[in-house]
Amino acid sequence: MSVFHADKKFERFEDVTPELLKKEGVKLLMCDLDNTLRLHSEKEPADELADWVYEIKNAGVKIVVISNNGRKKMMQKFCEPLGIDCVWWAKKPVSTKLTEMMQRFKIAPSDAVMLGDKWSTDVLAAKFAKVRSWQVEHRKDIL
Numbered sequence: 001m002s003v004f005h006a007d008k009k010f011e012r013f014e015d016v017t018p019e020l021l022k023k024e025g026v027k028l029l030m031c032d033l034d035n036t037l038r039l040h041s042e043k044e045p046a047d048e049l050a051d052w053v054y055e056i057k058n059a060g061v062k063i064v065v066i067s068n069n070g071r072k073k074m075m076q077k078f079c080e081p082l083g084i085d086c087v088w089w090a091k092k093p094v095s096t097k098l099t100e101m102m103q104r105f106k107i108a109p110s111d112a113v114m115l116g117d118k119w120s121t122d123v124l125a126a127k128f129a130k131v132r133s134w135q136v137e138h139r140k141d142i143l
């Protein structure tokens with residue numbers, strides 16, 4: 001796959017279903033937060049997000065958040081009710097945090113995916129970490 005393109009593209013995170021993850025042999029789903037799982041302005045997880053996370057975990061897939069957002073308290077407060085670990089200030093496209101997560105869960109790069117909205121951070125970090133890059137459309141606040 002070209003470095004310039006994500007391996008798969010989706011409209012929204014909900015399009016990444018437990019069935020698809022199973023079919024693709026994904027054991028670890030690493031997700032960007034802002035404009036991927038939530039709008040930047042959302043302070044707490046939407047019901048759709050909570051339901052989606054629940055279904056993915058229920059399918060036996062590990063899911064974590066890896067964000068470049070540096071607001072640690074906000075990140076923890078957002079991810080805690082979802083019951084998922086989060087990494088803040090990840091400095092993507094640097095892939096260190098992705099690699100650390102795979103080591104922590106003992107998951108091979110071939111069994112992991114990085115899901116995010118941005119090529120210059122999420123897709124590139126996935127390429128550097130040698131995991132599959134799945135891209136969602138950038139979610140925008142409608143004001």
Ligand SMILES: [Mg+2]
Pocket residue numbers: 032033034035036116117118
């Ligand atoms: Mg983002």
